[in-house]
Amino acid sequence: MIRKEIVLPAGRDEVWSALTDPRRLKDWFANDVELDLRPGGEASFRWDNGESRHATVIEVEEGERLVFEWEGEGDVEFTLADDAGGTRLTVVETSPAWTSALDLQASALAYA
Amino acid sequence: MSSLDQVFSALADPSRRHLLGYLADHGTATATELTGELPMTRQAVSKHLVTLSDAGLVSSERAGRETRYRLTETGEEWDERLDALRRHLERDG
Numbered sequence A: 001m002i003r004k005e006i007v008l009p010a011g012r013d014e015v016w017s018a019l020t021d022p023r024r025l026k027d028w029f030a031n032d033v034e035l036d037l038r039p040g041g042e043a044s045f046r047w048d049n050g051e052s053r054h055a056t057v058i059e060v061e062e063g064e065r066l067v068f069e070w071e072g073e074g075d076v077e078f079t080l081a082d083d084a085g086g087t088r089l090t091v092v093e094t095s096p097a098w099t100s101a102l103d104l105q106a107s108a109l110a111y112a
Numbered sequence B: 001m002s003s004l005d006q007v008f009s010a011l012a013d014p015s016r017r018h019l020l021g022y023l024a025d026h027g028t029a030t031a032t033e034l035t036g037e038l039p040m041t042r043q044a045v046s047k048h049l050v051t052l053s054d055a056g057l058v059s060s061e062r063a064g065r066e067t068r069y070r071l072t073e074t075g076e077e078w079d080e081r082l083d084a085l086r087r088h089l090e091r092d093g
Helices: A012-020 A022-028 A096-111 B003-011 B014-026 B031-037 B042-054 B076-092
Strands: A002-008 A032-035 A042-046 A052-061 A065-070 A074-083 A086-094 B028-030 B058-063 B066-071
Touching: A002 B076, A012 A022, A012 A065, A012 A074, A012 A086, A012 B076, A022 A032, A022 B076, A052 A074, A086 B076, B003 B014, B003 B042, B014 B028, B014 B031, B014 B042, B014 B058, B014 B066, B028 B031, B031 B042, B031 B066, B042 B058
Parallel strands: none
Antiparallel strands: A002 A086, A032 A042, A042 A052, A052 A065, A065 A074, A074 A086, B028 B066, B058 B066
């Protein structure tokens, strides 16, 4: 599991819009973005280097939580919270390829 | 061996799990520090560190004349993406 946290200098609405508006996603996430923002909706991201990834939207709680699933490659969960510096954004990505290895590492550490 | 096989095989050894435990507690360590902490020769520690590095569980960086080892941090891709998001919001705001 990968977990990242960042405090962004903007309100929650603004951060939500940057995460979910395809026109804005094109400015920071991918070069071409299609996104159907509703549970079960499809998303596709394309980059100028020829790479492309598809995802399915799992959960949408406006301004609070967005979950999508990379095609066959695990979930990404965004959580937004108010913070003195703006908005605290937490990203958690779980990937099936790594989950077992990292969980095993965690148990190994617990029982070391 | 696939990368997952390498990870499992690296974790199968109690001494290597011990090394991972030490790195998890202390952040970073040199092979010399690890040798002092665990009942192993420096040569054995170095060999285990190679196995752990090959499996992607441990990474190393040179600091002056010594090499420091740490648990591999994952998610660098997200660091870059989130940096890009912050720059996007700064431009926009």
